[in-house]
Structures are given as structure tokens and as C-alpha cells.
Amino acid sequence: MNDPLVVSVQVPAPPERVWRAWTSAGAWSRWWWPHCLDTGYVVDARPGGFYRAWSAGPGVGVHGTFTEVEEPRRLGMTWFWEGEVVDPPREHVVVELAPEGASTLVTVTHEVATQEAADDYREGWTFVLGNLAAYLGGDGGGGEVTEEDLVHLRRCVALAAQAVEAGDEPFGSVLVGGGGEVLHEDHNHVAGGDRTQHPELAIARWAAEHLSPDERAAATVYTSGEHCPMCAAAHGWVGLGRIVYATSSAQLGDWLRELGAPAGPVAPLPITAVVPGVVADGPVPELADEVRALHARLHRKG
Ligand SMILES: [Zn+2]
Numbered sequence: 657m658n659d660p661l662v663v664s665v666q667v668p669a670p671p672e673r674v675w676r677a678w679t680s681a682g683a684w685s686r687w688w689w690p691h692c693l694d695t696g697y698v699v700d701a702r703p704g705g706f707y708r709a710w711s712a713g714p715g716v717g718v719h720g721t722f723t724e725v726e727e728p729r730r731l732g733m734t735w736f737w738e739g740e741v742v743d744p745p746r747e748h749v750v751v752e753l754a755p756e757g758a759s760t761l762v763t764v765t766h767e768v769a770t771q772e773a774a775d776d777y778r779e780g781w782t783f784v785l786g787n788l789a790a791y792l793g794g795d796g797g798g799g800e801v802t803e804e805d806l807v808h809l810r811r812c813v814a815l816a817a818q819a820v821e822a823g824d825e826p827f828g829s830v831l832v833g834g835g836g837e838v839l840h841e842d843h844n845h846v847a848g849g850d851r852t853q854h855p856e857l858a859i860a861r862w863a864a865e866h867l868s869p870d871e872r873a874a875a876t877v878y879t880s881g882e883h884c885p886m887c888a889a890a891h892g893w894v895g896l897g898r899i900v901y902a903t904s905s906a907q908l909g910d911w912l913r914e915l916g917a918p919a920g921p922v923a924p925l926p927i928t929a930v931v932p933g934v935v936a937d938g939p940v941p942e943l944a945d946e947v948r949a950l951h952a953r954l955h956r957k958g
Contacts, residue, residue, distance in 0.1 A: 658771045661778055664763040665785040668793035671753040674760045675728035677792060678751060680904070681926035682936035684709065687791035688784060696932040698925070700906055701725055710738060712932075720745070729753055735766070742769075762788065801900060801940050808832055808878040809902045811841065813943060815855070816880040816950050819843035826950035827881050829855035831863060834874030834897075839867075855879070856887035864894040872896050880947055881908055882938060885922055885930045892931035899927055901938035903947045911948050917955040 667674050677683045679701035688709050689695045695711040703725050710717035717738035724732030735747040746769040754761045764781050768774050801809070808830050815828025828843040840862045842855035856879055863872050872895045877883075882901040883891060891899065905924035912919055927936045 658768055658774070661766040661768055661774050661781070662763065663766075663778060663781040663785060664761055665782075665789055666756065666759055667762050667785075667789045668759045670758065671728045671755050671760045673792060674753050674762060674788075677788060678731055679725075679727075680939070681928045682899075682901075682938055683791075685928040685932070685934075685936065687787040690787060690791075694932050696929040698929050701731070707733060708929075720749075723748070724750070801937055804836070805878070805900050805937070806940070808838075808876075809880070809900060809940060809943060811838075812878050812880040813902060813946055813950075815841060815843040816947065819845075820950050820954050823847045826947070826954055827855055827879070829859055829877060829879040831859045831896075832876045832878065833867075833871065839863075839875065852886065854884065854887050856883045857890050860887065860890035860894045860896060863896055869895055876900060880943075881905070882936075883927050883930075884920070885925050888925075888927045888930035888934075891927075892934060897935070899934060899936040899938075900940075901927075901936065902940050902943040904939040907939060907944065907948075908951070911951050912955075915952060915955040917951075 677687060679699060681697040681699040684697040684699055689711060692711040692713065694713045695709055698706060698708045700706050701722055703722055705722045707722065708717060708719035718735060719738065720734035720736050722731065722733050724730055729752065731751040733749050734745040735749050736742065736745065748767045750765045752763045762785060764785065766777055766781065768777055811830050812828040816826035819828060820826045824847045825844045829841065830838060831840040833839050840859055842858045844855060845853040856877060859877055863875065867875065875896055876898045877891065877896055878900050880902045882905045883899065905926060909919060909924050927934060
């Protein structure tokens with residue numbers, strides 16, 4: 657048995673914010689390997705849930721499953737390098753968050769397979785945790801959803817409510833230009849039978865027709881529910897900018913199961929797994945109940 661590797665860093669944010677940074681794919685994309693823009697992330701932070709950070713260019717990645725999820729204190733996971741086949745897993749990582757005044761002490765304990773690898777791992781974790789501290793301590797960015805973001809997200813939820821009212825599925829989206837102006841908004845129109853009529857796809861098409869590439873890159877897409885892979889791909893192809901979503905595809909999957917509603921025919925991949933270079937912030941916990949209620953309203957009708 658090797659000695660586990662232990663690396664700690666003080667992060668200038670309370671444990672709740674650090675927890676969010678560790679448990680959302682959108683947040684991982686901002687701090688894990690932000691220098692590799694082709695990296696895709698999947699983070700399903702539930703016991704038994706899968707995670708993966710995969711950088712296609714250099715062909716490097718890690719993945720595993722979450723073994724412990726104790727919000728907002730402790731996260732345990734198995735650790736495999738991409739392409740590695742070992743059973744049972746030889747490496748485990750435990751992340752502990754301890755409040756220290758207004759900040760958090762983040763301690764990573766990595767049970768390594770070989771002692772020789774420990775030095776490389778120490779360097780790797782020091783780099784990644786440094787990114788985390790910079791991300792959460794940065795210039796008001798830090799993946800935080802601002803008051804202005806919330807105004808647009810609330811409009812998305814109102815559009816989703818209108819959609820249910822009209823007999824459609826509750827999804828609403830707003831496109832906001834680089835100067836903060838609302839450019840376009842829409843909600844789902846799938847009730848007519850065309851199930852590709854999602855608002856995020858409509859926005860991508862509208863943007864391709866009406867905005868220059870620079871204007872598209874500077875624009876932000878707000879949406880009540882995280883983009884599905886079809887809409888994420890359209891967003892990526894037309895070169896739109898940041899995405900802010902109120903609720904995640906993983907949450908939607910849970911809600912549909914609870915409501916006894918069928919899952920969609922398309923895999924609920926996170927946006928960053930489809931468009932690795934995009935900045936995606938969400939979910940926003942304070943809007944979850946409202947969005948869940950809209951889905952409950954739709955599925956309890958029939
Ligand atoms: Zn979609």
C-alpha cells in the first residue's frame with residue numbers, strides 16, 4: 657500500500673460555492689483544464705454517477721464514478737486514466753471542503769497506484785487546485801450568476817410557463833447581445849408534432865441569419881433548461897458565446913423519472929460534452945422548484 661498523496665489549497669469562497677464548482681460540468685470547464693479548449697466534461701455528482709474530463713487533441717482524459725457525495729463537505733471518486741483498464745479500481749480521490757472564515761480549505765487525498773507517479777500527481781493537483789482558487793477568486797466571474805443573469809433567466813422561466821399554457825413543453829430561452837440588449841426570445845413549439853422545435857435551436861438559426869460572427873461570439877444565450885445535444889451543437893456551429901441555464905439536463909432526467917414521464921430519445925449530455933470550448937454556467941438552485949413545477953404541470957395533465 658502506497659502513502660496517499662495529499663494536496664491542500666485555500667480557496668477564497670465559502671464551501672457552498674466550492675461545492676458547485678466541483679459538481680457541475682459547466683463549472684469544471686472553467687477551472688479543470690481551461691487551457692485545453694477541446695476538453696469535454698461530464699459530471700453527474702450523485703453516488704454511482706459518472707464523471708469524465710476528456711481532451712481530444714492530446715488524447716488525455718480521466719474518468720470514474722462518484723463513491724461519496726456529502727454536500728457540501730466531501731466528494732469521493734474512483735480515478736482512471738483514459739484507456740486504462742483496471743478492475744477493481746486502484747486509484748481513489750477524496751475531496752474535502754472545510755470552511756475557514758470566508759474561505760474554504762480544499763484537501764485532495766489521492767490514493768495512487770505507484771509511488772513513482774506521486775510527484776507527477778502532486779504537480780498536477782497543485783496546478784488544477786490553483787486554477788480552482790483563481791476561478792473562484794477572480795474578477796467577479798467565477799461562474800457566478802449575476803443579478804442581470806437572473807433577470808434574463810426569470811424571463812426564460814416565464815416563457816417556459818407560457819409554453820405550458822399553450823400546450824407545449826416548458827422550455828424558454830433568451831438571446832442577449834454583447835451590450836446587454838435582448839435580441840430574440842422564444843419557447844418550445846413541439847406540440848405541433850415537430851420535436852426539433854426547441855427555442856435554443858431557433859435562437860441559433862436566428863443568430864446565424866441576423867448577427868455577424870463577432871456579434872454572435874459576444875452574445876449570451878439564457879435558457880430555462882440546459883441545451884440538449886442538438887441545440888448545443890447548433891450553438892457551437894454558429895459560434896454563439898456564453899450559455900447560462902437555470903436547470904440542468906441531469907435535473908430534468910430526475911424530474912421526468914419522478915413524474916413517471918418517458919425520457920427523451922437523445923442522450924442527456926451536458927453542453928460542455930458536446931461543445932467543449934463553450935462557457936456554460938448553471939444550474940441556478942433558486943429557480944429549480946419553479947421549473948420543476950412547470951414540468952409537473954405538463955406531465956400530470958393527461
Ligand atoms: Zn434542444
